[in-house]
Amino acid sequence: MCIQKNHPRLSLRRQCRLLSLSRSTLYYTPVGESAENLVLMKLIDRQFLETPWYGSRQMARWLRRQGHAAGRHRVRRLMRKMRLVPIYQPPRTSQPHPRHKVYPYLLKDLEITRPNHVWCTDITYIPMRRGFLYLVAIMDWATRKVLAWRLSNTMEADFCIEALHEAMARYGKPEIFNTDQGSQFTSFEFTQVLKDAKVKISMDGRGRWIDNRFIERLWRSLKYECVYLQAFETGTEARRGIGAWINYYNEERPHSGIAGLTPAEAYETGCGDEKLAA
Numbered sequence: 661m662c663i664q665k666n667h668p669r670l671s672l673r674r675q676c677r678l679l680s681l682s683r684s685t686l687y688y689t690p691v692g693e694s695a696e697n698l699v700l701m702k703l704i705d706r707q708f709l710e711t712p713w714y715g716s717r718q719m720a721r722w723l724r725r726q727g728h729a730a731g732r733h734r735v736r737r738l739m740r741k742m743r744l745v746p747i748y749q750p751p752r753t754s755q756p757h758p759r760h761k762v763y764p765y766l767l768k769d770l771e772i773t774r775p776n777h778v779w780c781t782d783i784t785y786i787p788m789r790r791g792f793l794y795l796v797a798i799m800d801w802a803t804r805k806v807l808a809w810r811l812s813n814t815m816e817a818d819f820c821i822e823a824l825h826e827a828m829a830r831y832g833k834p835e836i837f838n839t840d841q842g843s844q845f846t847s848f849e850f851t852q853v854l855k856d857a858k859v860k861i862s863m864d865g866r867g868r869w870i871d872n873r874f875i876e877r878l879w880r881s882l883k884y885e886c887v888y889l890q891a892f893e894t895g896t897e898a899r900r901g902i903g904a905w906i907n908y909y910n911e912e913r914p915h916s917g918i919a920g921l922t923p924a925e926a927y928e929t930g931c932g933d934e935k936l937a938a
Contacts (some may be wrong), residue, residue, distance in 0.1 A: 700730055702787045708744050709880050715746045722837050741844065742785040762846060766836055766862035772802050775927045777825070779807065779834040780877045781820070783844065786811070786898060789891045793898055796820045798827045799836070799875050803931070804915055805923035806878070806906050807831050811899055817844040824853055838862040840872060881909070
């Protein structure tokens, strides 16, 4: 199915919502990086999945050992553009938006045993044949089910808010919503949606990849099983391929962490990770 700009009954906004696309993706053009930088970004993305503690200095060293001329400052800029934050980040090297409120982390020692107790979200970089997109997903923590997702060619908060609205319209609301401290999630517009719904907001410690580990595992599986096996040419192709994989992940892919159930089965039966493990 493709977007029809002159559809007689469906607006562009409605079509994008039905296709899980941010409206910005409708006007997708390759993001302005050189061909050489796009190659480096793809290499960095793959390596970061294997070594998420690599900062720009270590990543630059690794790239040079692979035969690529890449200085630390160049790698640091690319990693920031890709939204890659190493696990053990030196203090205060990357800050949330200075005017945005940061909320405390609420999940420490919390037993999460049921659907809609805690939701989490994250953004990842999706390489294209001649550019890249950003993907946001919202996941139910206990059952690993992907509740909503959106693609965008910008890092504005709009596509994250669209995914949040869809998840809450389809599945109700969680008690707690956990994010990292990225400016998209600390923005007034995003947090206000949660506050209006009386949802408690939780945010990871800066650079603590482990706090959002389940959605990080989702990215690893998605990239190795879908994105890296295909060379998406357009936003529509990416949406179709990623959508098919997420449907497979939710409906068909059994998960050892939830007693061999699929995320959809665990969500529908009300079985969470801790309860099944016990």
